[in-house]
Amino acid sequence: DGGITQSPKYLFRKEGQNVTLSCEQNLNHDAMYWYRQDPGQGLRLIYYSQIVNDFQKGDIAEGYSVSREKKESFPLTVTSAQKNPTAFYLCASSIANQPQHFGDGTRLSIL
């Protein structure tokens, strides 16, 4: 079955460490997205990519980086510059004018 796979489901980071969250899709979608979800807030867009080798900052890109070397993969790195990284991270993908498909998310916590 086609879908989006996020890994790991739970991730722990020490202060000052970078961590990378994986997102893979086999839906042949051109566009991919990373969102952050905090309690009591709507999802907020971190980065998005509409095509391979291209990506744009979303509303809260500071402290994060991404790459899009392959159509099916859009990893997100949470850098040490992100001062409040504890959150639930969701990856999504879509084709033009169609609903976004979401992964099951990664919950990141700071040790």
Next chain:
Amino acid sequence: KNEVEQSPQNLTAQEGEFITINCSYSVGISALHWLQQHPGGGIVSLFMLSSGKKKHGRLIATINIQEKHSSLHITASHPRDSAVYICAAYGGATNKLIFGTGTLLAVQP
């Protein structure tokens, strides 16, 4: 004030009740999503609509573009409907998804 507002924030219903969740938005939109998020965190798209009404099983979504309002209805609610329901609008200057904060629904047997 958020550009996409949902009400209520929390809703408890008895099994079998008819449920309505409301979504209002203040930006121009091209389409509106209703999403369902289960306790594990994964999100499923229920509907995307830009006008009128859509129905899938016991779920009905309506949108009134002039009033900038959408509703999600669940008929004959069941405990398995318990989840967070999220309204998201494609709109604003960038036509990105703008999310509401969600409605936590608990259906009791």
